[in-house]
Amino acid sequence: MKKYVCLLTVLYMCVIPAGAVFAQEEPQNTAASYTEDARAARISNLRSTYKINLSDKEKNIVSSRCQEAQKSLARIGESLKTTHTKRSNDYTSVIALMASLSALFQKEQIDSSNLDLLVVSYQQKKVLFEERINAYQTALDDIVSISCSNEPENFRAALEGVRAARKDVVAVTADIQETTRASLKTTFDSLRLRLETRDQ
Amino acid sequence: MEATHDKKLRNNPFFVITIASILALLMSLVSFLLYYNSDTRKTVEQLQLNTQQINADPDAFTPKEALSTEYITQVQEKVSDTIMTHSDEADFSAAELTDSALGL
Numbered sequence: 001m002k003k004y005v006c007l008l009t010v011l012y013m014c015v016i017p018a019g020a021v022f023a024q025e026e027p028q029n030t031a032a033s034y035t036e037d038a039r040a041a042r043i044s045n046l047r048s049t050y051k052i053n054l055s056d057k058e059k060n061i062v063s064s065r066c067q068e069a070q071k072s073l074a075r076i077g078e079s080l081k082t083t084h085t086k087r088s089n090d091y092t093s094v095i096a097l098m099a100s101l102s103a104l105f106q107k108e109q110i111d112s113s114n115l116d117l118l119v120v121s122y123q124q125k126k127v128l129f130e131e132r133i134n135a136y137q138t139a140l141d142d143i144v145s146i147s148c149s150n151e152p153e154n155f156r157a158a159l160e161g162v163r164a165a166r167k168d169v170v171a172v173t174a175d176i177q178e179t180t181r182a183s184l185k186t187t188f189d190s191l192r193l194r195l196e197t198r199d200q
Numbered sequence: 201m202e203a204t205h206d207k208k209l210r211n212n213p214f215f216v217i218t219i220a221s222i223l224a225l226l227m228s229l230v231s232f233l234l235y236y237n238s239d240t241r242k243t244v245e246q247l248q249l250n251t252q253q254i255n256a257d258p259d260a261f262t263p264k265e266a267l268s269t270e271y272i273t274q275v276q277e278k279v280s281d282t283i284m285t286h287s288d289e290a291d292f293s294a295a296e297l298t299d300s301a302l303g304l
Contacts, residue, residue: 069302083291103254104267120246180283188276192269
């Protein structure tokens with residue numbers, strides 16, 4: 001009987017990780033559709049995440065000053081569009097340049113697998129950058145469209161959302177720079193070595 | 201009686217093989233699902249996609265320059281200059297989102 005209990009326990013322990021893996025969901029694209037309902041849902045989520053609960057005095061302060069803040073945030077949103085375009089173009093051109101170098105190596109039948117991995121790394125980070133900067137843009141769009149005088153707590157929650165979204169963007173851009181710092185030189189040194197070895 | 205029944209089952213090769221097969225199947229399923237949801241699979245798929253794109257139209261990807269150590273250095277410097285001149289502090293300033301900066 002004890003052996004059956006042990007056997008059932010082992011079977012159960014095999015099922016748990018399978019269930020956990022099945023339960024993994026793809027990350028949702030929060031910038032997919034900009035509707036009032038979607039905005040309200042995001043802000044409601046932020047209010048519960050950051051436990052926003054202002055006193056009457058704090059509400060009055062926010063209500064009286066938030067419209068100027070919204071103008072500043074709107075300006076940040078506009079400049080973000082320019083930054084987004086520039087950064088996207090830069091990342092795209094860098095990836096294309098390295099991909100073309102990889103094509104040259106393939107044409108010469110020299111191994112460029114480490115360059116190919118670096119290209120894929122940049123591509124994946126660029127995808128993440130696009131997701132996060134779109135989320136940041138959406139957070140800014142949310143906060144400037146709130147009637148902040150009437151909804152000071154929603155404004156506060158949305159502001160926390162903007163700050164969090166900015167941090168996420170900076171995390172991925174810092175990661176891209178770190179990849180460049182850590183891997184670019186070693187990868188290209190090995191490529192030069194392979195070419196020199198082939199030419200000898 | 202129960203001990204006899206246990207002994208019969210334990211000595212039944214069909215029962216033992218069935219249990220072992222189920223265990224092996226479950227472990228294989230977990231391994232496959234872990235790989236399927238991993239970053240490794242995504243990396244492999246992207247590598248395959250990149251290779252397919254290059255093979256489909258090699259001329260579109262191959263630059264006019266010949267492969268040389270000078271060209272490799274040139275590409276390295278271009279990539280480094282492009283990425284490392286980005287300033288997160290300038291482009292995504294935290295200071296402009298503070299309460300004092302927003303006048304709150």
